[in-house]
Amino acid sequence: MTSKSLEAVALRDDRYRVLVEAIVDYAIYMLDPQGNVASWNRGAQRFKGYTEAEIMGEHFSRFYTEEDRATGLPARALHIAATEGRFEQEGWRVRKDGSLMWAHVLIDPIRGDDGQLVGYAKITRDLSDRKAVQEALSQSEQRFRMLVQGVQDYAIYMLDPLGKVSSWNRGAQRFKGYTDEEIIGEHFSRFYTDEDRATDLPARALRTASSEGRFEAEGWRMRKDGTRFWAHVVIDPIRGEHGELVGFAKITRDVTERRNAQQELEATRARFIQAQKMEAIGQLTGGVAHDFNNLLAVVIGNLHLARKHLPPERKLRQLIENSIQAAERGATLTKRMLAFARRQELTRAPVDVPALVRGMAELLQRSISSNIPVSTQFPLQLPLAFVDASQLELALLNLTVNARDAMPKGGTIMIAAREAQVGTDEVSGLGPGHYVCLSVTDTGEGMDEQTLARAAEPFFTTKGVGKGTGLGLSMIHGFAEQSGGRLVLKSTKGQGTTAELWLPVAEAGVLLGEDQAPAPNLPALKTMTVLVVDDDPLVLMNTAAMLEDLNHKVLEASSGEQALRILRRSETLDLVITDQMMPGMTGTQLLEALKADHPDLPVILASGYAELPEDKIMGVVRLGKPFEQAELARALVMSLRPEAEVVPFRPKHG
Known part of the structure; x- marks a missing residue:
């Protein structure tokens, strides 16, 4: 190799060294064939904490945990790299200060031109932050899974895009009766009634959730055993990173008890409103019937008196008889009205x-x-x-x-x-x-x-x-x-x-009712002074007329207070006949006042009502309105001589 070639190689090596030394995000260093550190870059010093002087020549196994060293992991890593050409792993590594970092490790063998192993290149990256994030995410997922599984008041489960069950919590098992093994992979439409499936409600629910972002409804759902429960259902779509539909989250709650309670409350409210309405109608009916009773009492009483004084003319008597029958029919109608209004006693x-x-x-x-x-x-x-x-x-x-x-x-x-x-x-x-x-x-x-x-x-x-x-x-x-x-x-x-x-069945010996009773047998009474108390002047006049026709003297009072004033002035009074429903002082209140000052004075209470305080009228003769002269005469006898032996009754114009 020429001198220029050697210079070029040296220059290239220097550049590589500078490059490796400049990298601080990766630990890049060399090991000799035995695993001792042969080079050390800044990234290695940053991650591991050792300076080059401290670590050169030291065995790389010191970067491993005691557990990994005990299992021979460092030696196995070098062996795998040498025999397979590469070793790659993630795991815990130890810094100089003893702290741990989660590292991605790559070890490659370095061989000479003749193929002989001359060492290893080791690249390590600190992934502790990513590991922490992954662990936090894993713990969060685990906690969420535990939370969902722990909820028993809600059925919380997942559906795939086709509507098949892909997860199942305890609440779902409690509500619906299916275990995980029985329901995972089954279509959720089995929870719907036959009527809902016939209208394609399950598919419509998924389409609504997918297109509108949510489906919410209440309706009947089916349990495994075939029973029904009223459910509140929410379905939300689940989408991936790119907006694609990956499934549905379905939350169901059994609200049968709430629905039943709501229906019972509404029914109770309706019954209460109806009761108020009927009470108002009853009061109105009772009031009308009471006033109608007074009018009928006058009509019937006067007709009976008029009949006694009629000349022997058949046509005229026929008209009077017809009027009496019509009035008596009206009295029957009044009794029915009072019965509806609960203001007539059961006789x-x-x-x-x-x-x-x-x-x-x-x-x-x-x-x-x-x-x-x-x-x-x-x-x-x-x-x-x-x-x-x-x-x-x-x-x-x-x-x-x-x-x-x-x-x-x-x-x-x-x-x-x-x-x-x-x-x-x-x-x-x-x-x-x-x-x-x-x-x-x-x-x-x-x-x-x-x-x-x-x-x-x-x-x-x-x-x-x-x-x-x-x-x-x-x-x-x-x-x-x-x-x-x-x-x-x-x-x-x-x-x-x-x-x-x-x-x-009526027992033998019980007397017939008034409508079926024969003509009354009553004892003749001596002439008496009778005080009649009624706020209706027509009734007052009619009652007085019937008493006078029976040879009695009559005093009249239009109120309880006036009656008491008359009593204070009168020295000879044999009997009092009083109406019940009067303004200011009722008939029973007048009775109490009379008992205090005149305990032995006989009293007859005339009323068409049943709602009278029984404790206030014990032993008092009652006369139902409207009444005829014969009934009035009978009441007089009962008030004066309840034990009297009966004899034929004859009015003075019989």
Whole structure:
């Protein structure tokens, strides 16, 4: 080789040396064949902490951890480099100060022109920062995985782009019932109902999430065992670095209890609003009926008095009789209004059920369509039922109207009654005894088991808005139980409905009800001074007129306060008749005042209402409005001589 060639080689080597020495981001150094350090650049000094003077000639194994030295890793690294031409690895290396760094190591063998091994080139890069980031990311992923797996109140899982399950947490297993092995790789549409799959909802949910960035909905979802739960579902798309769709994140929560609670709250609120509405209607109805009662009392009372003074003219008497019948029919209507408003007491008495039904025939037929025939079926002999006749009429009317509504396309209604002896547990909720079973049967649509079970609940109705309050059957149920009986509903879907009213039979010796009672037998009374108290001047005048017709002297008061003033002035007063509903002082309040100053003075309380404080009226004779002269006379006798032996009653103009 010429001198110029040698100079060129030397110059090139110097350049390489300068280049290697200048590199500070890599440790580049030489090892001899035994592994001792033969060269050292600035990068090596920066990473490892040794100066060139400290490290030259030292074995490179000192850069390895004790664990790696114990396993012979340094020697194996040189052996692999020499035999395979390269050794590459990442691992922990030790600095001069004993600290560790995560290093990428590359060892290449260096051979002479004759192929003999003359040493090794070793390049090391400090990747501690990258390692720290990777470990932090790995720990974060592990913590997130633990978090997702630990959540049991939410089903959190992944779907691939086609909708197949690719991950599954414990919450998903708890909600849906599938284990990882059972569900991974299966399509998520199996969680949807048949109805939702028929409308392609699963595919639409993924399309919506992919195109709009999110899908959120609530609906029924299926568990492994086939049961349903109400779920809140969120589906989010997952995209890669370049925006490509790589799958979906799906979060599901079981909100069945919340939904049930919300529905119950809404139902309770609706029932409360309905109850308020019905209470307002009831108050209005009761008020109207009360005032109507007063008017009827005047009309009926005056007609009866007028009838006594009529000349023997048949036409005129016929007109009066017709007016009395119309007024009495109005009184019956008022009783029904008060019964609806819960302001009429339950007056139980023996009732001839077939006779009651026949008496309602015109009303019942008017209440239903003319194309629905109503037939009856009664035995030749039937015992009397012990029940409130007015309430029974209202219940029968309700049942007949319900039967009509169940037959929008027409049909037939059968009203029947039979006698029955009930033993223990023969009819649910009915005690053993002797009963009259009044039934209304239609040929309508019938009810399924679920509807039948709720039919008598307050405010439950299958009718449309504005077509039913849901109170009819519940009122009948309450009336039947209050009467000592039972309402029993029997129905099959598509085969009609039978409503049975089980009513207790009247015991022998119980007196007939007022509507069925014979003419009263009353003792004659001496002339008395009676104080009549009523805020309605028409009722006041009518009651006074009937008393005067019975040969009694009458004092009148339009209020409780005026009545007390009259009592203070009067020395000879035999009896007081007072209305209940009066402004300022009610009838019961007047009773209390009278008991304090005149404890022995007989009092009759006249009212069409049932809602009276029983503790305030114990032992007081009550007179229901509207009343006739005979009923007034009977009340006078009961207030003065409740133990009197009855004799025929004869008004002075009989």
